[in-house]
Amino acid sequence: MTADARELAAHFDLERLTPEFYVNPYPTYRALRENEPVKRMPNGSYFLTRYDDLVTAYKNTKAFSSDKKREFAPKYGNSLLYEHHTTSLVFNDPPAHTRVRRLIMGALSPRAIAEMEGDLIRLVDGLLDAIEAKGDCELIGDFAAAIPVEVIGNLLDVPHDEREPLRDWSLAILGALEPVIGPEAFARGNTAVKDFLGYLETLVARRRAKPGNPERDVLTRLILGEATGERLTAKELLHNCIFLLNAGHETTTNLIGNGLVALSNHPTEKQRLIGDPLLIRTAVEEMLRFESSNQLGNRMIVEEVELGGIRMQAGTPVTLCIGAANRDPAQFPDPEKFDIGRAPNRHLAFATGAHQCAGMALARLEGAIAISHFLARFPNYALSGDPVRGGRVRFRGFLRVPCAIG
Numbered sequence: 001m002t003a004d005a006r007e008l009a010a011h012f013d014l015e016r017l018t019p020e021f022y023v024n025p026y027p028t029y030r031a032l033r034e035n036e037p038v039k040r041m042p043n044g045s046y047f048l049t050r051y052d053d054l055v056t057a058y059k060n061t062k063a064f065s066s067d068k069k070r071e072f073a074p075k076y077g078n079s080l081l082y083e084h085h086t087t088s089l090v091f092n093d094p095p096a097h098t099r100v101r102r103l104i105m106g107a108l109s110p111r112a113i114a115e116m117e118g119d120l121i122r123l124v125d126g127l128l129d130a131i132e133a134k135g136d137c138e139l140i141g142d143f144a145a146a147i148p149v150e151v152i153g154n155l156l157d158v159p160h161d162e163r164e165p166l167r168d169w170s171l172a173i174l175g176a177l178e179p180v181i182g183p184e185a186f187a188r189g190n191t192a193v194k195d196f197l198g199y200l201e202t203l204v205a206r207r208r209a210k211p212g213n214p215e216r217d218v219l220t221r222l223i224l225g226e227a228t229g230e231r232l233t234a235k236e237l238l239h240n241c242i243f244l245l246n247a248g249h250e251t252t253t254n255l256i257g258n259g260l261v262a263l264s265n266h267p268t269e270k271q272r273l274i275g276d277p278l279l280i281r282t283a284v285e286e287m288l289r290f291e292s293s294n295q296l297g298n299r300m301i302v303e304e305v306e307l308g309g310i311r312m313q314a315g316t317p318v319t320l321c322i323g324a325a326n327r328d329p330a331q332f333p334d335p336e337k338f339d340i341g342r343a344p345n346r347h348l349a350f351a352t353g354a355h356q357c358a359g360m361a362l363a364r365l366e367g368a369i370a371i372s373h374f375l376a377r378f379p380n381y382a383l384s385g386d387p388v389r390g391g392r393v394r395f396r397g398f399l400r401v402p403c404a405i406g
């Protein structure tokens with residue numbers, strides 16, 4: 001541990017990040033992991049960077065709560081943003097969480113996901129045709145971001161001509177989860193929840209009047225509930241539909257964008273995948289590990305607990321740094337190496353435990369089809385300018401990536 005790394009760890013504050021950190025947070029994560037893995041921040045919260053500590057926190061839902069009502073009250077006040085974020089399943093504990101999760105997992109069944117593959121391939125190939133016709137591409141707008149919005153739109157069967165605002169609503173609502181937000185981001189987030197709720201109320205009313213096929217249409221399935229009679233309340237239904245749309249958007253866009261940029265930056269691994277396309281499964285896992293699209297998770301300590309020799313009191317917020325845990329050498333040999341054949345690869349990009357991503361099978365399918373089809377069509381693709389980062393710490397990805405298709 002050098003003096004520089006010690007300094008980096010000592011001065012780390014999630015509320016005061018440097019421009020260099022946004023470009024490359026990994027040296028800081030490493031310094032923290034090696035020097036202060038259970039880091040107390042100036043605001044009194046803890047920042048965890050070791051793989052084993054994250055697993056402990058994710059699995060101990062009694063001490064590490066996901067319920068954000070207390071934490072979000074001062075941040076959002078009595079607003080629609082507050083109502084949304086405290087009603088979605090990800091920010092609740094059992095028993096509320098267990099019931100909603102069961103209904104959502106039932107709707108995202110392997111069968112429902114397998115049903116999507118044909119549409120997904122058509123969508124991806126259509127985008128590739130348009131890129132080929134244009135002669136070059138902007139990887140995010142023309143490709144990575146164009147996929148998840150359609151996939152989730154299909155999942156809830158949102159009519160095609162009504163999908164346009166979904167992405168902006170989603171970005172505004174998730175943007176309000178950044179550690180620090182100004183009045184503009186707050187207002188944007190709130191307006192987005194209001195507009196989104198208004199739209200979904202109409203969509204749900206239409207679907208109640210004319211139900212779809214519950215095997216394919218997740219919204220119909222959520223409206224009908226389980227055969228046992230278990231159902232979401234009207235408020236739970238709307239906010240969890242918003243959450244599904246949001247959870248599947250930016251994260252999956254970032255998986256596809258980060259994955260294609262990582263391949264381009266590692267030409268040997270790119271050639272390896274071109275030579276052996278069956279490696280796509282482990283390649284997607286490595287992309288999720290190496291540049292995790294969702295870098296931070298949050299929990300609140302609700303009963304005193306010890307981690308890494310440090311006793312943490314009830315009422316203390318904790319940030320779980322997935323980006324750091326996924327490069328922990330105690331779990332991943334040679335963690336800074338991008339190795340598309342890495343196995344085993346038990347990364348935490350989808351978290352673990354009770355809240356493990358409910359859409360991970362769908363995300364993996366989207367990532368595998370998008371990346372493998374792009375590579376098969378444009379094996380000589382190369383970045384043609386500097387990629388522009390999204391400038392967020394929680395969701396790591398690019399806003400724009402100019403690309404030549406060769």
Ligand code: HEM
Nearest residue numbers: 089090247248251252255297349350351355357358359363
């Ligand atoms: C690469 C893409 C994705 C990544 C990296 C990702 C990551 C995550 C993570 C880390 C969590 C746990 C949050 C926490 O408890 O702190 C989560 C939860 C969740 N994700 Fe994903 N996700 C992705 C795609 C999707 C998609 C496509 C969907 C839906 C179709 C989805 C639906 C959900 C849901 C419903 C939860 C909440 C589960 C619960 O609280 O029980 N995700 N995701």
